[in-house]
Amino acid sequence: MSDRPSVVTRFAPSPTGDLHIGGARTALFNWLYARHTGGTFLLRVEDTDRERSTPAAVEAIFRGLDWLGLKSDAEPVFQYKQADRHRAAVQQLLDKGRAYRCWMSVEELDIERTKARAEGRAIRSVWREHDAPANDKPFVVRFKGPLKGETVVDDLVKGPVRFQNKELDDLVLLRSDGAPTYNLAVVVDDHDMGVTHVIRGDDHLNNAARQTLIYQALEFAVPAFAHIPLIHGPDGAKLSKRHGAQAVGEFADMGYLPEAMRNYLARLGWGHGDDEIFSDAQAVEWFDVADVVKAPARLDWAKLNHINNHYLRLADDHRLALLVAKALEQKGESLAADGLTRLEAAIPLVKEGAKTVPELADLIAFTLKVRPLALDEKTQNLLTDETRERMQRLTEHLSAAPIWAPTEIEGQLKDFAAQEGVGMGKFGPALRGILSGGSPAPDLASTLAALGREESLGRLHDALFKATKTL
């Protein structure tokens, strides 16, 4: 492999909005392939469209990539800054006779377009063969594509794709204001950046043929192309807002972990045998663009949830406590002074059941409640006089417990049940209700242990002696 130039990939988003998960996956595949081959992963911001590009979008994209952990191996390149270089390339093409000035007006173009469409051919400019005498009217520079022959894009995922050159129109290289267009800029920049593998969305497959022609005209080596399918919504239609979320920032806000996102996205449109859950290192070791699936994949929330649950289980409790705290904050709920400590103590008990961070927050709500707890109706109904008395005996029994830890408490509860000559069902539900205030909670012994002796006994005391009877 050392006799071959090393692989250079790049992610080249246009900063016209948030980083969508489709783009995120494209970035991930580029990153994985670079890491797999020991190559370089670059980032380029395609901001040649001055109207639609915004600094806010640049920020959002950088933030998204950062969150996902996809670091570029070099400072990002801003395409617009290379405009002079692009113009020089166009001049070269003009000098070689591979490009021409075109004075067609928008109206003339419209007419030609409808005509060409009706005739089932690519549009052609009348200026392709004749230059105009010197004048000061605005013009664009178009690429002068060959009229015969075919161009083959040897795509790494699709295989060889053949295009008849006559079907390819003469695309605009320089706008009438002298600004370079995307199709010219990508070619020049990818060449200048030494990109060897262009891994990008399926929607560029058609462009690849025309870009290939430009590479050849400029006498640049044509890079390898890999056009990966787009991600669709659960219904198979193009992913949009109504499918729940598009931007990676939204996934972050919804409580998905970046490592879960990487695993899920990698698995969407690519596979390695039966492996479903794998580490970044394994993904890097196994990934190859050639193995990317050809068909578009649908976003499946259930599976994403499942994978996120897996990584939630693996995640450090302190990290999760901070995430839950942040989620609560965003919901406008403030934490008590010891809130973080309480969270961290209870998280290991509930994280197996959570699919997202907000779910974790729900499952853990019981520990954050402040005394005296309001008892839900169900629990109130459970507190008959008989149960009330039993609960008082239980409180005394627990007060006497020498050690306040899960296994010991479990033992205490069993002893108590035996002592009373009843099953757990006789007092378990009531105890649960009193401790949790109706919120879901883990098994009783763990709940008691997480709450601590003082808080547990306090909640029992409140329920038995303070709570107003509303019967």
Add this chain to the structure above:
RNA sequence: GGUCCCUUCGUCUAUCGGUUAGGACACUAGAUUUUCAAUCUAGGAAGAGGGGUUCGACUCCCCUAGGGACUACCA
């Protein structure tokens, strides 16, 4: 309309001419049970349709159907 791409369980996928077409998610049933989960066990579920090629096609070729992209002085 034209050009190009795509098509295996509901979903993501494995298979790279010979398999009872495998796995995962989801779903269903059962077990467990002090809530919600989690967990365990079992189960149903697929090669778009039609032609070829071949001893043999999910796999190769063609046609049809369906889906998608492009067809901008957007990227």
